[in-house]
Amino acid sequence: MGLIKCELHGFVGALLVCPHISNDFSSKKLELKKYTSIQLPFDDDDKYLVTYWYCEKCLNQFGLNNRETLTLEEFIETYQAAFDILEPICGVCFVSYSNHVG
Numbered sequence: 001m002g003l004i005k006c007e008l009h010g011f012v013g014a015l016l017v018c019p020h021i022s023n024d025f026s027s028k029k030l031e032l033k034k035y036t037s038i039q040l041p042f043d044d045d046d047k048y049l050v051t052y053w054y055c056e057k058c059l060n061q062f063g064l065n066n067r068e069t070l071t072l073e074e075f076i077e078t079y080q081a082a083f084d085i086l087e088p089i090c091g092v093c094f095v096s097y098s099n100h101v102g
């Protein structure tokens with residue numbers, strides 16, 4: 001997990017989200033009602049999971065709903081376009097944001 005600098009929280013762990021979540025989060029519009037986390041292990045035996053967040057539109061656009069269980073590397077290979085759009089946001093701010101979205 002990379003670090004980013006948040007105006008409120010200083011240097012904190014970043015979450016990677018799709019641009020729609022990022023926009024909704026930054027603009028504080030809170031119009032997005034639903035989004036989904038995708039959890040990927042680094043490799044087959046690894047228990048550590050990497051989490052990415054996508055809105056419904058992206059899940060459908062990239063066909064992420066029906067994917068098989070993939071490792072992080074396989075995910076990046078298979079869904080390069082979905083991986084490339086991810087943007088980092090403050091993980092602490094995201095907690096309060098996600099409480100609004102429900």
Ligand SMILES: [Zn+2]
Binds near residue numbers: 021
């Ligand atoms: Zn999206």
Ligand SMILES: [Zn+2]
Binds near residue numbers: 008009012093
């Ligand atoms: Zn923050």
